[in-house]
Amino acid sequence: MKLPKNYKVKQNELNSKVILVTGANKGFGLAISMDLAKAGATVIMLGRDLSSLEYAYDAVVDAGYKEPILYPLDLEGASPENYQELQDNIIEKFNRLDGLIHNAAILGTQMPIDQYDIKLWYSTLQINLSAPFMLTQFLIPALKKSDDARILFLSSSVGRKARAYWGAYSVSKFGLEGLAMTLSEELEKTKIKVNTINPGKMRTEMRRTAYPAEDASTLPKPEEKSSVIVYLLSKEAERINGEQLSID
Template identity: 40%
Template sequence: MTSTPATSFTHDQIRTYQAQPNSLADKIILVTGAGSGIGRVAALTYAQHGATVLLLGKTTSKLEEVYDEIEALGGPQPAILPLNLASASYTEMQQLENLISKEFGRLDGILHNAGILGELTPLEMYDIDTFAKVMQVNFTAVFMLTQALLPLVKAATSGSVVFTSSTVGTHPRAFWGAYALSKQGVEGMSDIFTQETQATTTLRFNCINPGGTRTNMRAHAFPGENPMSLKTPEDIMPGYLFFMSDDSIGVRGQVVALQPK
């Protein structure tokens, strides 16, 4: 932790944050959607900076690959937590909280990264089942998991919960349907949690908008786009590191666009 108050960090400074090699030493951080894309890179990055990473996702084989990558890098031994957010019950999330409590006793950070795109179509034509699934994965499961794990995050010295938003969440756009609405909801959720925990000294909730990044989801949303014109997940990791580090203590309720236009 630096001597500079965290509230003095501007969004530009967050985007270009330079973490110390062991800035996350002894921290326990859960990453959803850790099997691929930004979630995979965030998990690897957190482990490289000393964190014990809990890998949550629906495809065990992908989580195992990330587990092996972390071990090859010499990071702290991670844990694999298979969970399908599209169908997981609140009871399963409470069981997950019990498991983490028994194994680790606390949880220093949660990165809500998992998400699905759904359809890009007018709302009047949006398939109802697809709408419900997008809202479940991107919003309802995010809320349930946060609520279930909150006692563990509160038990940490400086707990941090990071939600993933989007430009179409901050500024809703035609044809983005359930995805845009789910991200609007996530930003509101972060705001409400922030207001309701103001008396907590170090617990904080914030949103990251990663911007256009070279991922499979981006490729599905913009099939004609040249992926080589986009930043990689590795390029945007400074912001992800900032919000899990103690340098972000005092930063609450922010929505930080990592690639502002």
């Protein structure tokens, strides 16, 4: 389905919404957090590095947007107890969660499967797939307390069509697509909508690593695409469920 390009974020359109964004400290995650806060949402910015989260916090506040909440958590090493604590904190403070955006991911390395480093394979799958599974599982109780909740998984073209040498990253994104579709079926009779979205090419650190010879100046900045995420959290998109979406 087609998504609105250059969606204009409306002031307070997500007022009173509580939305958690993983990997919110930089790149597309920060751009998403900025737009959500601009729309009036309380954004829980989750990332593994506190200092970069504090920089991101300053960027949101200095722009005059709603003050976010920082939540440092290393998704690679997080335990069920850590996720339970997060659930408890969200329910205690807000009594619900209205949105969960799975943005955090690592590239791993690009090489043939028969040469792939096993330790790196495990860490990539842990951050990109297992952590979103656990985070979602523990936050579904908080999402069910919302009158209109959304779960959004950031995907990739290599998670929908196989491409050689993309290894664990590609496999993890294929896994996210399956996880999202399964959840959308299981949660069909609830007020939780689940979708995946491929943001396409962007001027990010991960893109530079994957395509070092590419002219980054020809690519759109993350903030040129992030407003579409606000649309998918808005009332206008309340009927979208179980879809594989793309910004490009």
